[in-house]
Amino acid sequence: MASPGPWANEYTPQGTAGRFFDDYVNWQRIQQFSDVAISGDVPKVALQLMGTSTARLFHEHVLVKEAETKEVTPWHHDDPYYGIDGMDNVSIWVPLDPIPDSVALRFIAGSHKWNKRFIPKxxxxxxxxxxxAHDFVHLPTVEELDAFDVITTPVQLGDAVAFHYRTLHAAPGTAGTGVQLRRAVSFRYVGDDAVFATRPWKTSPPLEGSGLQPGDALDDPRFPIVASR
Structure with a gap:
């Protein structure tokens, strides 16, 4: 946070309480991220969960909410934000603080199997x-989503939460909860069937102009193979 990258975002308006910050694709300049994303146990777990022959690092994503942050993480799934296609993928969300139920991630169980892709927010x-947009639909209302089987995932240090890029998820702000700091790093991996894709909007991380064509495998040094069998 002291040295953000080019794609960092501040979601809390200036002059208001709290802070919602995120940043991603910094593993090449921050050794601690690289150590975990490439050399540690996390890529091995990703490979096992995906059940593929290889695991490539897609990117890492830092998310921080400070005390009294009103801004929420809206219901969404990650797949439409990304310039890739394929069902072999996993996010491994690692907390850097104990995260109680009041500010924990919420997931809709089984939503990655809905065969729907939602326009991002x-x-x-x-x-x-x-x-x-062709092949994309708008999300149901918050009230409709809350009626599904919502799973809440409070975590302690040493825990991790793994989920598919098409799993719908959300998270509250910290305002009124007493939580002073909610930090996490999500390490994102793709497997054998991942290919470059275009979207009707700018993707995150932005892959446009990379020389990749739709349908190309992610055989690119930005997406190194970090585990295989």
């Missing part, structure tokens, strides 16, 4: 990226 104001 901006975290800053929760507006949709576009009005319509």
């Amino acid at each position: 901006r975290f800053k104001d929760q507006t949709a990226y576009v009005e319509s």
Whole structure:
């Protein structure tokens, strides 16, 4: 946070309480991220969970909410934000603070199997990226989503939460909870069937202009193979 990268975001308006910050794709300049993402046990776990012959690091993503942050993480799934296609993937979300139920991630069980892809929303104001897009639909309302089988995942240091890029998830702010700091790093991996793809919006991380064509394998030094069998 003291030295953010080019894609860092501040979601809390200036002059208001709290802070919601995120940043990603810094593993090449921050050794601690590289150590965990490439050399530690996390990529081995990713390989096992995906059940593929290889695991590539897609990127890491830091998410921080300080005390009295009103901004929430809206319901979404990660897949539409990314410039890749494929069902072999996993995010391994590692907390850096104990995270109680009041501010924990919420997931809709089984939503990665809905065979639906939802138009992404901006975290800053929760507006949709576009009005319509081929092969994508708008999310149900918050009330409709809350009626599904929602799983809450409080965690302690040493825990991790693993989920598919198409799993719908959300998280509250910290305002009124007494939580002083909620920090996590999500390490994201892809498996054998991952290919480059385009979206009707700018992807995150932005892969446009990389020389990759839709359908190309992610055979690129930015996405190193970190585990195999």
